Amino acid sequence: MYPNAFEYSAAASFKEAVARLAELGSEAKVLAGGCSLIPLMKLRLAEPAHLVDIGRVPDAAYMREVDGELRIGALTREADVERSPLIATRSPILADASSVIADPLVRNMGTVGGNLAHGDPANDHPAVMLALRATIVALGPEGERTIPADDFFIGLFETALEPGEILTEIRIPAPPTGSGGAYVKFERQVGDFAIAAAAVAVRLEDGQVADASIALTNAGPTVIRASAAESALAGRAPDDGSLRDAAAAARDEAQPWPDVRGNAEMKKRLAGVAVERALRLAIRRAAEGRA
Numbered sequence: 001m002y003p004n005a006f007e008y009s010a011a012a013s014f015k016e017a018v019a020r021l022a023e024l025g026s027e028a029k030v031l032a033g034g035c036s037l038i039p040l041m042k043l044r045l046a047e048p049a050h051l052v053d054i055g056r057v058p059d060a061a062y063m064r065e066v067d068g069e070l071r072i073g074a075l076t077r078e079a080d081v082e083r084s085p086l087i088a089t090r091s092p093i094l095a096d097a098s099s100v101i102a103d104p105l106v107r108n109m110g111t112v113g114g115n116l117a118h119g120d121p122a123n124d125h126p127a128v129m130l131a132l133r134a135t136i137v138a139l140g141p142e143g144e145r146t147i148p149a150d151d152f153f154i155g156l157f158e159t160a161l162e163p164g165e166i167l168t169e170i171r172i173p174a175p176p177t178g179s180g181g182a183y184v185k186f187e188r189q190v191g192d193f194a195i196a197a198a199a200v201a202v203r204l205e206d207g208q209v210a211d212a213s214i215a216l217t218n219a220g221p222t223v224i225r226a227s228a229a230e231s232a233l234a235g236r237a238p239d240d241g242s243l244r245d246a247a248a249a250a251r252d253e254a255q256p257w258p259d260v261r262g263n264a265e266m267k268k269r270l271a272g273v274a275v276e277r278a279l280r281l282a283i284r285r286a287a288e289g290r291a
């Protein structure tokens with residue numbers, strides 16, 4: 001199908017886009033890579049009267065360290081995350097996720113900001129940002145503000161972005177010594193959304209798990225933090241027993257819906273397996289000093 005008729009304008013800056021959105025009101029939508037919005041418009045599930053294209057805003061696609069903090073511009077394309085030498089050494093969990101988002105064509109266009117702003121619990125970056133305890137930077141009519149990732153995803157396709165606000169940057173704290181992260185996804189076929197997936201970040205100290213941060217993709221109406229799984233692991237040696245306990249706790253916390261990708265029980269079990277496998281990879285990376 002074709003989208004309904006709509007007006008289009010391209011913004012030369014985020015500030016200009018915010019002003020445009022304020023002028024146009026609720027009938028306008030932000031267009032970034034278009035990899036979610038355009039398919040929804042073609043299915044007539046979204047019928048914005050006006051698109052404000054931010055795709056060509058200059059200096060909005062970057063990955064850089066500022067005082068140890070990793071800053072990712074909203075328009076950074078998935079393919080660039082996937083191939084970035086900085087990400088490979090500083091935060092490989094981000095490349096784990098980008099590399100399993102859709103297919104190369106979509107990864108060349110889809111943006112990290114759009115992946116988060118879309119608010120789809122099946123998207124791969126939300127769990128990663130929870131695991132990394134990231135902060136989202138938003139610019140709106142009232143100026144700039146920051147939102148912890150834990151407070152950003154508030155409902156199915158619903159985020160804490162206010163009407164007229166634009167996600168401009170993602171900030172990821174410097175990983176303390178002994179940190180490691182990983183993202184493991186189960187999908188029916190390459191390019192599909194997750195049947196189940198887990199993002200984990202751990203910090204090892206004196207052979208124990210000093211801190212664990214675990215989040216699940218496609219395990220409920222929003223991305224969820226597996227707090228019981230984190231507690232099952234914290235303060236223990238990263239051995240088979242503690243990893244299996246964390247996986248079992250995550251399995252119980254997952255609340256997936258049955259759909260074409262599987263029934264709820266199967267998805268819960270896979271969520272547990274994803275947590276265990278991601279933890280093993282994260283602990284190995286932490287031991288190798290690869291964040």
Ligand code: FAD
Nearest residue numbers: 032033034035036037102110111113114115117123124167
């Ligand atoms: P757009 O489609 O342009 O926008 C998405 C939504 O976010 C819109 O509501 C838009 O208004 C809003 N928005 C975008 N950017 C901003 C911003 N900076 N500030 C405020 N609002 C904003 N995703 C996965 O995670 N994993 C997958 O496996 C996966 N498979 C896919 C397979 C296919 C074939 C396709 C077409 C998509 C798939 N996706 C998948 C979804 C898609 O890749 C992501 O949701 C995409 O990253 C969205 O980014 P975008 O830049 O294209 O956003």
